[in-house]
Amino acid sequence: NIIDFVNEFCNMYFWGDVAKDFFWKTRHSGRFLDYNFDVTKGRIFIKCMEGATTNICYNLLDRNVHDRKLGDKVAFFWSGNDPGDELTVTYRELLQRVCQFSNVLKSQGVKKGDRVSIYMPMVVELVVAMLACVRIGAVHSIVFAGFSAESLCERIMDSQCSLVITADGFYRGDKLINLKLLADEALQKCREKGFPVEKCIMLRHLSKAAEDDLSSQCPPAKRSCPDLQVPWNPDVDLCWHALLRGASDVCEPEWVESEDPLFILYTSGSTGKPKGVLHSVSGYMLYTATTFKLVFDHQPDDVYWCTADIGWITGHSYITYGPLANGATSVLFEGLPTFPDVSRMWQIVDKYRVSKFYTAPTAIRLLMKYGSEPVQRYKRNSLKVLGTVGEPINPEAWQWYYTVVGEKRCPIVDTFWQTETGGHMLTPLPAATPMKPGSATFPFFGVVPAILNESGEELEGPSEGYLVFKQPWPGVMRSVYGNHSRFESTYFKKFPGYYVTADGCRRDKDGYYWITGRIDDMLNVSGHLLSTAEIESALVEHAAVVEAAVVGRPHPVKGESLYCFVTLTEGATLSGPLEAELRKQVREKIGAIATPDYIQNAPGLPKTRSGKIMRRVLRKIACDERDLGDISTLADSSVVEQLFRDRCLTTP
Numbered sequence: 095n096i097i098d099f100v101n102e103f104c105n106m107y108f109w110g111d112v113a114k115d116f117f118w119k120t121r122h123s124g125r126f127l128d129y130n131f132d133v134t135k136g137r138i139f140i141k142c143m144e145g146a147t148t149n150i151c152y153n154l155l156d157r158n159v160h161d162r163k164l165g166d167k168v169a170f171f172w173s174g175n176d177p178g179d180e181l182t183v184t185y186r187e188l189l190q191r192v193c194q195f196s197n198v199l200k201s202q203g204v205k206k207g208d209r210v211s212i213y214m215p216m217v218v219e220l221v222v223a224m225l226a227c228v229r230i231g232a233v234h235s236i237v238f239a240g241f242s243a244e245s246l247c248e249r250i251m252d253s254q255c256s257l258v259i260t261a262d263g264f265y266r267g268d269k270l271i272n273l274k275l276l277a278d279e280a281l282q283k284c285r286e287k288g289f290p291v292e293k294c295i296m297l298r299h300l301s302k303a304a305e306d307d308l309s310s311q312c313p314p315a316k317r318s319c320p321d322l323q324v325p326w327n328p329d330v331d332l333c334w335h336a337l338l339r340g341a342s343d344v345c346e347p348e349w350v351e352s353e354d355p356l357f358i359l360y361t362s363g364s365t366g367k368p369k370g371v372l373h374s375v376s377g378y379m380l381y382t383a384t385t386f387k388l389v390f391d392h393q394p395d396d397v398y399w400c401t402a403d404i405g406w407i408t409g410h411s412y413i414t415y416g417p418l419a420n421g422a423t424s425v426l427f428e429g430l431p432t433f434p435d436v437s438r439m440w441q442i443v444d445k446y447r448v449s450k451f452y453t454a455p456t457a458i459r460l461l462m463k464y465g466s467e468p469v470q471r472y473k474r475n476s477l478k479v480l481g482t483v484g485e486p487i488n489p490e491a492w493q494w495y496y497t498v499v500g501e502k503r504c505p506i507v508d509t510f511w512q513t514e515t516g517g518h519m520l521t522p523l524p525a526a527t528p529m530k531p532g533s534a535t536f537p538f539f540g541v542v543p544a545i546l547n548e549s550g551e552e553l554e555g556p557s558e559g560y561l562v563f564k565q566p567w568p569g570v571m572r573s574v575y576g577n578h579s580r581f582e583s584t585y586f587k588k589f590p591g592y593y594v595t596a597d598g599c600r601r602d603k604d605g606y607y608w609i610t611g612r613i614d615d616m617l618n619v620s621g622h623l624l625s626t627a628e629i630e631s632a633l634v635e636h637a638a639v640v641e642a643a644v645v646g647r648p649h650p651v652k653g654e655s656l657y658c659f660v661t662l663t664e665g666a667t668l669s670g671p672l673e674a675e676l677r678k679q680v681r682e683k684i685g686a687i688a689t690p691d692y693i694q695n696a697p698g699l700p701k702t703r704s705g706k707i708m709r710r711v712l713r714k715i716a717c718d719e720r721d722l723g724d725i726s727t728l729a730d731s732s733v734v735e736q737l738f739r740d741r742c743l744t745t746p
């Protein structure tokens with residue numbers, strides 16, 4: 095088939111060229127990228143560079159230290175929760191520490207293919223732990239340190255982890271998190287469910303260890319923490335620093351196959367238990383390295399800062415793998431944008447002369463609330479490119495980011511991608527793609543999107559519908575861990591022949607793509623499909639609104655009515671005239687069909703710890719259903735009680 099032939103040729107030509115920059119123990123044989131995306135033709139599979147053997151840790155560290163002579167280059171400037179807690183790690187030091195810890199893992203019996211669960215704060219040792227797993231061919235499963243014991247247990251059991259790595263505790267702003275206590279609770283739950291984990295390695299991050307456990311590599315944080323609780327179970331627990339004593343800093347990497355598993359990362363399915371998204375070695379390496387290099391226009395003297403947590407895919411791909419593959423210098427930040435004050439981000443930008451900055455729209459909207467003064471307290475003249483990730487950025491926040499933070503000097507790269515895609519899918523290239531605020535613009539090289547209508551037909555030209563991808567790219571996930579049929583049914587069943595993103599999308603007359611939100615966030619009002627993201631964007635354009643979330647509430651005539659939660663600027667109140675203005679605003683932007691039925695003042699919105707709005711919970715509030723289901727990922731439950739108290743009761 096001719097299209098197949100042309101694709102393979104292009105993959106060889108483009109990705110094959112990228113692959114030449116990396117180290118391969120043995121070369122690949124057969125096709126560069128082989129796949130089946132059509133469930134009606136058999137099992138779904140994607141194979142990139144099958145037959146090649148390599149090691150990602152070797153490519154990230156040894157290759158940079160030895161072949162590219164970057165040993166003395168800074169890999170990470172670590173900036174702790176408290177300003178003044180900081181640390182610098184070079185590529186050579188990182189390699190030594192990873193090798194030492196690899197030897198520790200081996201001495202604890204961890205072998206190629208074993209799963210290791212990592213539950214740690216944003217410290218350098220988190221990167222050390224993940225790369226040590228990779229070096230010996232083990233598969234890491236990082237669980238965000240904001241998750242509950244129940245969630246950790248569920249993830250440990252699903253991936254059958256033989257060892258857990260954690261830390262004593264950490265601070266988020268002023269709040270102490272007793273992480274080891276949570277880890278122990280999780281291990282206890284696992285034990286009760288018949289899955290005993292035999293080993294747990296604990297890093298001392300806040301506590302002082304016995305003299306002989308202390309390593310100069312990791313000074314405990316300077317803050318004293320009287321409330322820290324560090325339970326210790328001698329049958330299971332091992333001390334990170336004690337294990338390192340005497341461990342050699344030489345460790346031959348385990349050479350693994352291209353399609354061997356690299357890591358598992360759980361995403362919460364909108365229903366059912368979390369999915370273990372499985373990525374494999376070679377394709378993910380090529381894809382994250384290349385997207386990082388081009389989307390951030392990486393230059394050797396850059397200082398790059400991605401504010402995500404490594405517990406999410408953004409941190410995997412664009413704090414660890416992509417930047418290190420390019421020999422980049424990054425900031426690794428443990429803290430919060432609002433601690434000790436709302437200038438913290440810009441203070442760090444100036445301190446390290448950050449040139450490429452990557453954050454989430456939710457952080458931008460949060461800081462926007464405080465106006466431009468806290469930003470302008472710092473110079474920010476090192477900044478060159480600004481990025482966003484996590485959700486479509488509303489034009490209002492885009493303008494603020496562009497004008498106030500970047501002073502109209504820095505292009506914004508609005509990146510659309512998912513845990514499942516491994517790396518950027520739709521994104522501008524800085525200074526090369528003319529921007530439109532709120533649009534992720536065009537596909538990255540080798541990415542072929544399409545927009546389908548409800549009956550699965552491809553739409554041409556300006557249109558709106560389901561966003562799908564027609565062929566694989568090297569970084570696409572390979573399976574749902576332990577349940578390949580769930581992988582097939584989640585991503586390939588609805589429209590055979592396509593990878594289905596579950597996101598809605600609009601293409602304008604210039605061919606720009608606009609993500610309109612999760613398809614399950616579409617509302618059906620009198621038979622019209624409305625995107626909640628578009629309505630929210632219209633609300634947020636009003637000067638009094640900082641953030642908005644719209645959900646459907648069943649309506650006897652219209653099918654669904656629009657229930658809008660709005661967070662107002664400091665000092666504003668939701669009066670009758672303001673409500674009328676908001677209704678008018680949406681009517682004018684989108685149309686009368688989208689006029690909000692209910693508007694509720696929401697001083698806070700229920701969010702996950704990664705900042706995603708939990709619409710499921712809002713839907714329950716709108717419908718006054720008190721049974722909220724599993725809300726273990728909810729960051730602050732007091733928000734929900736308040737919203738229930740203030741519900742709109744009247745029928746419009």
Ligand SMILES: *[C@@H]1O[C@H](CO)[C@@H](O)[C@H](O)[C@H]1NC(C)=O
Pocket residue numbers: 547548549551552553554
């Ligand atoms: C989209 O779907 C409808 C039926 O739902 C169909 O009639 C129409 O032809 C489809 N295709 C396009 C390209 O609009």
Ligand SMILES: *[C@@H]1O[C@H](CO)[C@@H](O)[C@H](O)[C@H]1NC(C)=O
Pocket residue numbers: 576577579580583
């Ligand atoms: C795989 O996932 C499906 C849901 O898509 C579920 O019904 C099934 O029980 C799962 N199978 C296993 C072995 O976990």
Ligand SMILES: *[C@@H]1O[C@H](CO)[C@@H](O)[C@H](O)[C@H]1NC(C)=O
Pocket residue numbers: 548618620621622623652653
């Ligand atoms: C929208 O709702 C109407 C009934 O109000 C229904 O007939 C129609 O099929 C729905 N459309 C979609 C795409 O769900």
